Amino acid sequence: MSLDRALPRLAPKATPGMVLTLLAVLALIAMVGFMTVGANGRWSFVLPFRGAKLAGMVLVAYAVAVSTVLFQTVTNNRILTPSIMGFDALYVLIQTLLVFHLGSLRVTEIDPRLMFLGEVVAMVLFSGLLYRWLFSGEGRSLHLLLLVGVVIGILFRSITSFLQRVIDPNEFAVLQDRLFASFNIADTDLLLVSAGMIGGVSLVGWRIFHTFDVLALGRDAAIGLGVDHKKAVTLILVIVAILVSVSTALVGPVTFFGLLVASLAYQVMPSSRHKHILPAATLIAILCIVGGQVVLERVLALNASLSIVIEFVGGLVFLTLLLRGVVR
């Protein structure tokens, strides 16, 4: 990887275990900080309140990190992520369609759990169709994939902006509020549903864990080594679809976050084995969201949205990767 060579490796002599431990300690500090810094109330209130938010952030961090790394493994590249392939645009479209057809009042009345399930199902179906078509073939070019993703994203965004133009201004205000990514999740019901789904797909993933490293060698090598490539890729894409859906439905669209944490994980880990990269990416994601939230809200006392900062940094990483020519 040209990026690996271009940037000095952060830990030239460190073993994967050492890096993971360091990341875990940092993530733990961030989590403890989030639970305690600036708490001026009764602990019996502060801890459960912040605990639920923290649990939400950890879930999202895990879902985004794992889904991005696995997606990059099955597509054999380090630059495409599910979000870049138009996932977030679909989420926005679904929200807009709902408000457009039902009206904001009715939409806010829908049971959020039901809504959540509906969104997840829609996105899994969409990604199932698209990705299956794109990746089951005999190795399509990365540029075609990128192009298809961008075009589909534009299509969704165009439909969305058309609908938003013809919508009632009041409805639009409600809609806009729903569309900003926010890591302040308060709904514990949703958290339980999400945790259940993420746990379920993680179990499935655990059972085929040994295929991940082999799949990273590319389709031909994986088949040569006896992996049922089509089956494994389909299964992983479903896992990815569910993870991304859950995280998008929980916090809204974050396009470049996955890319950011996956790239950082590959950068700091001296090994590209999944047993090292997956935990590293998850810990980095936790560090970014939780640590970022602490610094932004508590220390700097800013009301700026963390998602904007993350998107900004992630976007810069994306551009850097493109400019350094990781896409070949």
Add this chain to the structure above:
Amino acid sequence: MIELKSVSKQYGDTLVVDGVDLTLPKGGVTSIIGPNGAGKSTLLSMMSRLLPMSTGWIGIDGLDVTKTRGDVLARRLSILRQDNHMTARLTVRDLVAFGRYPYTKDRPTGEDKVHVDRALGFLDLQPLADRFLDELSGGQRQRAFVAMVLCQDTDYALFDEPLNNLDMRHAAGMMRLLRRAADHFNKTIVLVLHDINFASCYSDHIVAMKAGKVAFQGAPDAVMQASVLTEIFNTDMAIHEIAGRKIAVFY
């Protein structure tokens, strides 16, 4: 034994492999030669189930390649393609160790290490064992991939132009190694080769393809005839016998 029965591959209207019937005996080194676009690599890819056939049947020791479980086949047949680009950042040793995946999945055993070290030794790779693949030259990388295939230790090993990027010393070394694998370890080696002189010197059997069909096959002595090769490659060739080996001169 590798059997192919009326195997065809079609891309749109183009017939790349056209009803090939072929039986490759067990044991020995078989080379597939032919001009560009003759369908050699496509045929090899279909034999190793990397590419689905349009029509036909391929069996490895009677096992249908399209129906047999992937991991069963992976313990019987290995394949090396021409182009081996990968995103994962691996050391040579890591890569070679993947050859043991069909046997032990993700739980390497002591025996695996023996296999890995032996494969590294066969290809002179011990000094490079802990280097990353992206730090190697094309030829060194090619040898690392061949080591992975040898480490897979299958009865049948298929190579698509294994001499790519290799200098003379390593090309000859590679062919001697494959010869040894066939003679001493009873492996069946199938190669796609561009250099017909390598095919002549190291094969037991040569299959010549042209325009998607098997044009000629037989022992090197039978194939290495000026009339046969001129016909297959559409180029004037002269055959000389040097030190008991038939060498084609076409320069």
